[in-house]
Amino acid sequence: QLQLVESGGGLVQPGGSLSLSCAVSGSTLDSTLDYYNIGWFRQAPGKEREGVSCICATGIMSKFTDSVNGRFAISRDKVANTVYLRMNNLKPEDTASYFCAANWEPFSNFCVLPGNGRYKYRGQGIQVTVSS
Secondary structure (H helix, E strand, O other): OEEEEEEOOEEEOOOOOEEEEEEEEEOOHHHOHHHEEEEEEEEOOOOOOEEEEEEOOOOOOEEEOOOOOOOEEEEEEOOOOEEEEEEOOOOHHHOEEEEEEEEEOOOOOOOOOOOOOOOOEEOOOEEEEEOO
16 A cells, blocks of 8 residues: 655745645555656646646656646655655646645656546645735
């Protein structure tokens, strides 16, 4: 079983920045990032769930939804087994609960944005509010 724990959310003014962290842990040796594609999705009240970003298990490929492309960055630390989502130039429409998700795809060089049950594991979510 894999556990995902998000941190780093909060309140920020428009134009500001936040970094979210997703700490990945499990009870087996294959719980490292090499074995999982990691994605982020968000859910705002009254809106559909939206896949935001993903990074593949090898770390060589990442993807972003159009609305955040150029403003968000995804990275990972294999030693810490943690994935980060750096969010810059935040807008009020970025306000949502953000969730980290993982799917078993060992040494994959490709990822797809989370959605439609593509990722088996998810964290509990964390709130990001962009407001003046």
